[in-house]
Amino acid sequence: MEGKGKVNGVAAMAACYQGFDPAAYLQYNYTPPRADFERKDSIVPWKLACLHRAFTEGDVRGELLVDIGSGPTLYQVLSGCEVFNKVLLTDFLEVNRQELRGWLEDEGGCNLDWTPYLQHVCKLEGRRPSAWTEKAAKLRQVITDIVPVDVHRPQPLALDALPSEGADCLVSCFCLESVSPDLAAFTRALGHIGRLLRTGGHLLLIGALGESYYFGGPGVRIPVVPLNEAQVCASLKESGYTLIRLEVYTLPQDMRVGVDDVSGVFFVKAIKE
Numbered sequence: 001m002e003g004k005g006k007v008n009g010v011a012a013m014a015a016c017y018q019g020f021d022p023a024a025y026l027q028y029n030y031t032p033p034r035a036d037f038e039r040k041d042s043i044v045p046w047k048l049a050c051l052h053r054a055f056t057e058g059d060v061r062g063e064l065l066v067d068i069g070s071g072p073t074l075y076q077v078l079s080g081c082e083v084f085n086k087v088l089l090t091d092f093l094e095v096n097r098q099e100l101r102g103w104l105e106d107e108g109g110c111n112l113d114w115t116p117y118l119q120h121v122c123k124l125e126g127r128r129p130s131a132w133t134e135k136a137a138k139l140r141q142v143i144t145d146i147v148p149v150d151v152h153r154p155q156p157l158a159l160d161a162l163p164s165e166g167a168d169c170l171v172s173c174f175c176l177e178s179v180s181p182d183l184a185a186f187t188r189a190l191g192h193i194g195r196l197l198r199t200g201g202h203l204l205l206i207g208a209l210g211e212s213y214y215f216g217g218p219g220v221r222i223p224v225v226p227l228n229e230a231q232v233c234a235s236l237k238e239s240g241y242t243l244i245r246l247e248v249y250t251l252p253q254d255m256r257v258g259v260d261d262v263s264g265v266f267f268v269k270a271i272k273e
């Protein structure tokens with residue numbers, strides 16, 4: 001039964017994603033209040049601060065950074081693009097890969113203005129906000145490709161997507177728990193993406209705590225496996241990672257805007273043994 005359950009759960013999840021609407025999704029999660037750069041307790045500034053610190057404290061280095069389950073968003077790699085000279089973006093859906101290509105080709109084909117994000121990360125880096133145009137150019141220069149990914153496959157990426165030694169660093173934000181029918185699938189997926197990472201490479205993982213669903217578009221209700229910190233730590237250990245740091249953000253009431261039932265967000269920096 002377990003085997004059958006595994007196939008049905010993952011197939012059912014893929015079916016839920018068919019209605020995913022990048023424009024609506026960006027509106028729900030990447031505009032105020034969840035993306036309010038004037039508020040210290042807004043979710044996006046908290047995520048950007050975690051990622052900035054993780055990429056700039058000196059231990060993360062190498063050639064290739066891979067973002068797993070990028071969705072239609074770029075915030076995940078705004079700090080990493082200054083540290084790695086190759087960045088690979090990935091997603092399960094063509095509509096999301098298309099959204100990212102729209103930004104990359106800079107022909108006004110995307111559904112969110114990333115300027116405030118670029119300016120905010122420049123400020124974190126001690127640069128003047130007007131340096132955002134240089135950061136945008138840097139990002140367009142280092143993104144080598146935008147490719148399909150499926151974290152439920154033992155090989156989540158096409159074999160020719162990565163060099164044989166693997167990626168030097170993985171970042172993945174709100175993907176694994178949002179695509180896994182249960183904790184076992186979440187842990188398996190963590191193991192699958194770990195195989196893309198070289199030994200000694202870093203994993204930067206952001207995810208939702210205590211979430212059971214979210215809306216990927218109007219009426220597009222997507223189930224999420226509710227996680228707590230202990231389960232995240234146990235899954236990391238079971239999948240061959242050593243935890244360096246875990247940080248937790250608890251949503252203030254006004255960040256709960258009806259697009260999901262998430263209660264907290266975790267940030268993990270870990271090393272693959």
Ligand SMILES: Nc1ncnc2c1ncn2[C@@H]1O[C@H](CN(CCC[C@H]2CNCc3c2ccc(Cl)c3Cl)CC[C@H](N)C(=O)O)[C@@H](O)[C@H]1O
Binds near residue numbers: 043093179208
């Ligand atoms: N088999 C599969 N294999 C691989 N990838 C798959 C699979 N199936 C589907 N995907 C792809 O995963 C991506 C999940 N995606 C949305 C969930 C986040 C959402 C819900 N939870 C709370 C919360 C959210 C967002 C912001 C905030 Cl603040 C909060 Cl709190 C993350 C996108 C981006 N990384 C982001 O950070 O917004 C999506 O792009 C699928 O196409």
